[in-house]
Amino acid sequence: MCTNRQYISEIDGVSIVDLIQLYGSPLFVTSESRLRINIRKILHSFRENYPYIVHGWPYKTNYIDAICRILHQEGSWAEVSSLLEYEKARKHGVGGEKILFNGPHKPRSILECAIAENAHLNIDHFDELKLVEAIAREKNYRISIAIRINYKSEFITTWERFGFSIDNGEARRVCNWIKKSPFLTIDGLHCHIGTSIINPDAYKEQIQIMCDFMKDIESDNETEIKFLDIGGGIPSLDAFQVLHCNEGGYLVTIDDYSKTICNALKFELSGRNKRLPTLIFECGRAVIDNSQFLITKIIGVKRLPDGKQAAILDAGINILPTALSSNHPVALSRQHSDQLIETVLYGPLCTNIDIMRQSIDLPILYKDDLLIFQMVGAYNNTNWMQFGELRPAIILISELGSHNIIRAAETVADVCRNERIPDYLLVTSPPEEGEWVADPKVRVTITDPTPSS
Numbered sequence: 001m002c003t004n005r006q007y008i009s010e011i012d013g014v015s016i017v018d019l020i021q022l023y024g025s026p027l028f029v030t031s032e033s034r035l036r037i038n039i040r041k042i043l044h045s046f047r048e049n050y051p052y053i054v055h056g057w058p059y060k061t062n063y064i065d066a067i068c069r070i071l072h073q074e075g076s077w078a079e080v081s082s083l084l085e086y087e088k089a090r091k092h093g094v095g096g097e098k099i100l101f102n103g104p105h106k107p108r109s110i111l112e113c114a115i116a117e118n119a120h121l122n123i124d125h126f127d128e129l130k131l132v133e134a135i136a137r138e139k140n141y142r143i144s145i146a147i148r149i150n151y152k153s154e155f156i157t158t159w160e161r162f163g164f165s166i167d168n169g170e171a172r173r174v175c176n177w178i179k180k181s182p183f184l185t186i187d188g189l190h191c192h193i194g195t196s197i198i199n200p201d202a203y204k205e206q207i208q209i210m211c212d213f214m215k216d217i218e219s220d221n222e223t224e225i226k227f228l229d230i231g232g233g234i235p236s237l238d239a240f241q242v243l244h245c246n247e248g249g250y251l252v253t254i255d256d257y258s259k260t261i262c263n264a265l266k267f268e269l270s271g272r273n274k275r276l277p278t279l280i281f282e283c284g285r286a287v288i289d290n291s292q293f294l295i296t297k298i299i300g301v302k303r304l305p306d307g308k309q310a311a312i313l314d315a316g317i318n319i320l321p322t323a324l325s326s327n328h329p330v331a332l333s334r335q336h337s338d339q340l341i342e343t344v345l346y347g348p349l350c351t352n353i354d355i356m357r358q359s360i361d362l363p364i365l366y367k368d369d370l371l372i373f374q375m376v377g378a379y380n381n382t383n384w385m386q387f388g389e390l391r392p393a394i395i396l397i398s399e400l401g402s403h404n405i406i407r408a409a410e411t412v413a414d415v416c417r418n419e420r421i422p423d424y425l426l427v428t429s430p431p432e433e434g435e436w437v438a439d440p441k442v443r444v445t446i447t448d449p450t451p452s453s
């Protein structure tokens with residue numbers, strides 16, 4: 001069954017109209033019960049198929065504090081890829097041994113902290129490796145690290161910019177280099193093959209390649225890989241459903257992914273004479289996408305020259321950047337006429353690219369109607385941008401139906417807080433004609449722009 005509902009009057013039993021009256025529009029609404037159900041379902045599915053499973057919550061997907069807390073309560077580790085994300089994980093009390101540190105930019109200060117806290121470092125490039133070794137050497141530590149690897153795939157376009165290539169031998173050379181260091185041990189492999197991977201067999205290929213590489217580097221009889229981290233990429237549960245319903249195709253479930261991945265892993269590990277490695281996966285969008293909604297109000301409607309209906313919304317691509325690449329299901333908050341017409345949904349920004357939906361069949365719309373964009377939980381609350389507007393509040397509906405603000409709506413003061421005006425610019429109106437020297441280093445000559453009569 002497709003889940004693209006046309007009318008949504010409440011979320012988890014709470015009226016959408018009431019929410020907008022209380023918190024204003026636009027508004028992000030997060031369903032705690034959906035989030036918890038998703039992560040439990042996904043973890044259960046993997047644990048049914050392999051004994052040692054860890055989920056790392058990719059902070060880049062959505063690092064709103066309350067959301068991270070829920071996922072850590074459910075047992076997810078933190079997958080972070082910047083100083084900000086690492087510090088956020090620490091703030092949530094996640095110990096280094098449960099932090100997976102990815103990404104190409106790990107500044108020295110945070111690397112030193114991560115090393116001292118025994119975080120799982122997934123090394124992205126050789127200069128980073130040398131820096132990690134230098135820190136370990138200075139502190140006289142012997143530390144375990146993992147490397148990120150990539151390979152040419154039959155199924156997906158390789159994200160070759162991240163990690164070391166298996167195909168050109170670089171990954172192998174890096175492992176040899178690590179093995180020679182008295183300060184480093186390699187105990188993990190990380191590989192993230194992309195996002196919204198629609199064919200589970202792409203993971204089968206990934207497991208085969210990662211395991212072949214693992215066996216190769218373990219052949220010295222000293223190295224032992226304890227962590228195999230396959231990254232994220234499983235599509236949003238509902239988005240996937242909608243996509244396939246639309247194509248009238250086969251519905252792939254989370255069990256298809258977990259079975260394919262875990263069976264491939266068990267097959268590859270049979271006959272390996274070592275402890276089973278922990279399988280780490282870092283699903284982001286599959287965990288959160290369908291747990292969040294964006295409610296937006298129509299601020300005006302018009303007809304375009306080609307007869308299409310156009311609605312201008314109070315939410316644009318600055319707060320929903322994923323609308324640029326995905327057709328989020330859109331619902332109305334109340335029953336309208338049955339007649340549908342082709343409609344364009346514009347955001348409020350004064351730029352031509354602010355299109356929330358290029359074409360969708362909707363009933364006749366009116367000012368103040370509410371629209372609900374669904375499956376917006378991934379990559380919006382982290383990737384959003386200012387673009388001249390104030391970002392709206394995010395609320396969480398608890399499992400008991402109460403609601404709380406988890407990120408307050410921005411104010412003008414919030415946006416301006418970090419700006420500074422140098423003294424010589426403090427004068428706001430132009431002085432009389434003549435030379436004006438507010439700062440000896442800056443000379444401004446003012447001339448009267450009006451033509452003399």
Ligand SMILES: Cc1ncc(COP(=O)(O)O)c(C=O)c1O
Binds near residue numbers: 231232282378
């Ligand atoms: C290293 C890594 N892990 C996990 C993820 C999460 O991916 P997804 O949301 O597709 O599951 C990403 C996303 O780009 C990533 O780069």
